[in-house]
Amino acid sequence: MKANGLLSASQTALMAVVARVMGIIDVPLRYLQRKTGQSGMAAFFLAPNMAIFAVFVLVPFVINFVYSLTGGSAIFLSDRSFVGAQQYSEIFACGNYLDPNSCKQDVFWIAAGNTAAFVVLQVSLMIVAALITALILNREIIGRSFWRAVFFFPVLLSPVVTGLIWRWIFQRQGVLNAVMQGLGLEPHDWLTERNSAFFASIGVSIWAHVGFYTLILLAGLQAIPKDLYEAAQMDGTSRQRVFWRITLPLLMPNLIVVLVLALIKAVQIFDEAFVLTHGGPGTSTMYLVQYIYETGFASELRNPGLAAAASILMGAVLVVLTLAQMAASRKNEKKGAR
């Protein structure tokens, strides 16, 4: 639109075309609304999205569930035999659930244990890192926009690229060992020693995702009115008390969102960790999705039914976490409405 508020000739022509097209579309839509009513129109407009959801989410989910009830190594469903809940029984066949080696599918339980440990450590460390980063980036620091971009940049990278970059850094002949040697320190087998490989996978995952969660927390920090801090300043509140009594409680809605999103994402850990360590050494960095992938597709004795059953179980965990997020969001909305 021009500064004087009038439309240019080309804009007027475009508006005329749009009006013409809308007029043409309007005729059948009005007819449809007369026939179906307003609720029918809502279904009509939702139908394309529902179709996409069905094709790419619902149908695969159902097929996956059907696979989990079948046995054998054949790929096509028609070649597979129905075994009922046998795959689930196999997974849960354990002498002692706290000892994976007593389970028939010991690798599943090792992967589940690794995933649980990964989730607890990665999520807690990442939330602390995201919070600290957000608090720093919320201050009047020099080059604030630049630093915000720097922290967000890894989020834009493909997980495979992330994994490859860090493998290049962590490998025996990698950058980190070169730097350590330059400083006169002993090189370390970062990716072939159990604990360091595990913590490397956690560190890389945090590096890759912390920017996203920082952004959410930063938005939350900026939404806290400055007046509250000034009121606290007038009240002589120490910086620690301001953080614990004002910032943290007011940031809690964002923290809950970050917690649940990070939990869901962490349960799904696969690509960057797989590229980094291939699950090794041994099974020390094998996580659930890798187990599912290898059981279903990558091993010579592939068992798509077992993989499907494992993925259904993992899906159940994700559903619980998603419901938790929805409940937390609703609680926040209610709080906000008050």
Add this chain to the structure above:
Amino acid sequence: MGRITLEKVTKSFGAVDVLHGIDLDIREGEFVVFVGPSGCGKSTLLRQIAGLDKPTSGEIRIDGALVNDVPASDRGLAMVFQSYALYPHMSVRQNLAFGLENARMPKAEIDARIAEAARMLEIGDYLERRPGQLSGGQRQRVAIGRAIVRNPTAFLLDEPLSNLDAELRISMRAELAALHARLKTTMIYVTHDQIEAMTLADRIVVLRKGRVEQIGSPLELYNRPANRFVAGFIGAPSMNFLSGQIEGVSEAGTMLRLFDGEIVTVPRRADAVQAGQNVSVGLRPQHMRVAHEGENGVPVTIDMVEALGSETVVHAHASTGEPVLAVLQGQHNLSRGESLKFAFNPADLHLFDNNGVRVSGT
């Protein structure tokens, strides 16, 4: 306790000068209102006093002690914010107690102060509620309560009523005045609403573009505005300004030729004016009435009439095109397009020179 003195206080944000050497002496127990249009620097000035901002130069003293480098919390002041600035996740009681807990005050003392403030402000029934569960007026009381419990040497109030509806604003205004009368504590109040300023203040400080235009009691400002800005800002509706010319100054006062050629004598000797000098003639809308047949007055043509029952507001224009607004007592049968004259008492005229400075004398 509670005397606040400002000497040549300036404040700049980068290259932008917001305050230009403010001198001010606020006496103990005084209710001073900073008033002025948006962007005049009144809130900035309040923040310098509060300690939320540091002046670029100049001195701020509280009870004689220089406080430029004293943190806000150590100045013994309490502030009520425009947005209330209540902690939304805390109950009213926790909001009131928060500042006192910072000072590590014994719990019994905190409870006593909260009880006293709650009684004074009638907020006892909702001490356990959160701010989000309160109305605007209740929140405002809590914000004032939070200031009261600190037992400050002075209250700083930054447009505290601006978020309230008109009716509530009037009642809260009265409550604030009563509160000041009861506490007898120095209060500095920022507003852009000149009616709030007129009704609350012992003294008003009129600010424009970071400078003090005039300091005085509400009636001093109303009756003897120092310049055309103050004359136009104080009083509602605003003062009318008509063109005129000085005819001469005598013992009887200042002779003035109005735009229509009529000569009137303002019964005050104007300061430093010369015959033939053009002046701006100020006349308040309330000081006009419809002229009788044959009586002198300002000839106008009516543009619009607002009949409010107890008074009639007439929007008109003079032959020079200058707008003229009159607030006439009672009801008048006037209509748009009608020509008439507004009579006035020459003693009610205010004269301002070309720079807007008052010249109409005492």
